[in-house]
Amino acid sequence: MKIAVIGTGYVGLVQGTCLAESGNDVVCIDKIAEKVEGLKRGKIPIYEPGLAELVHRNTRDGRLSFTTSLAEGIREAEIVFIAVGTPQGDHGGADLSGVWAVGTQVAEVLEEPKILVIKSTVPVGTNAELARRMKEIARVPFDVASNPEFLKEGAAIEDFNKPDRVVVGARREEVADKLHELYAPFLRTDRPFLVMSPESAEMTKYVANCLLATKISFINEMANLCEAYGADINEVRRGIGHDQRIGFHFLHPGVGYGGSCFPKDVRAAIHMATSKGMPARMMESVDEVNEAQKHVLFGKLKAHFKDALGSATIAVWGLAFKPRTDDIREAPALVLIDALLKEGATVRVHDPEAIPNVKAIYGDKIAYCDRPYGAIEQADALVIATEWNEFRNPDFEVMRRLLRQPVIFDGRNVYDPARMAALGFAYEGIGLPPCR
């Protein structure tokens, strides 16, 4: 099939590339000329495991191309995906200006019927409103379907290729059938292709993200309670997780969720509720608990160093909002760095992929280290903010030698507290009792 994807971010570039890999002819469109020029030369603007190889192969084989021209990019396409950003706008709701702009441009250049598919996460009613706006402009009939994306950054290719389910909101059966044909190669026998109304499809994405965010805020609140009463959240997790109604997934305590999805989607859901005069008490609490959790590590550092924190050097391992991505949008590590800088502390950081993005924000206010051990040299404490695999089994002897004081604050409970105590570290995780 001939496909166009508008927006070459984490979602659009993965979507376009994986569809090309399954044999479709794909044109990816972005309004940022620099990005498109880079992609044409094989420069991948984001870090996503496995993506670069796939982009290179499919570009070389002629199935994947890039352009800034929307008119040119969509001309041949039967299906046009919209994967532009929908960031948080004023009053917490989603900023849909990108979606409206793209819809208008598509309607203006439409010469034959096409299926427009909204991949971006958008509030309920966007599909209908986009169709209404486009109808005022377009000279030919078209369809607008909704197909929310559930991939996880850091495992995006894998998620796209093996989705748990594909959700499609369509008003006409032919449209759903066409999308089914496109997705069939990715659907294993036990994975459903779910057709529903566009409104339900739009809502499904918010309900999924709100529930996932709720699980994180829930376990974080419970972890803090464990800590206050001397219980151990790791033991409690085992105690609850074997209950099949509960399970283990997405119940890891930490320093709060970040990224470009959960924070803004929870707030957009709150906005959807309040716009209808309805309460959104659960979601408001989820957001509030999460924002507070992002300050937990700073609180621990302050309690440990007291007034001396201002003259301390703190090393931070992990800056991306989660491992295996370079995405730092709403990352908890940045909240910690801001608080440390405000306190006057010196900050040394390491992340395997996110340093260029962090440098763009902090410039020379903090020190950047290519290697994890470089960051802890002469530091008074190490903080782990993101659980990259390479932090899981370091040489603790080397670490003890390099750190000025053997102190670790672990925001992701990567290490075993008993082992850390045996190795002579002062160690604090999230929701753990004092080292025994």
Ligand code: NAD
């Ligand atoms: P992103 O910010 O990484 O990328 C968006 C891209 O769209 C950018 O390259 C931007 O230049 C381009 N763009 C914006 N307006 C444009 C226009 N008018 N014409 C052409 N290009 C334009 O965003 P993302 O993380 O890929 O997210 C895209 C959407 O998918 C959002 O709605 C997001 O909520 C949703 N989503 C994201 C993820 C994720 O993990 N990132 C997962 C599921 C859903």
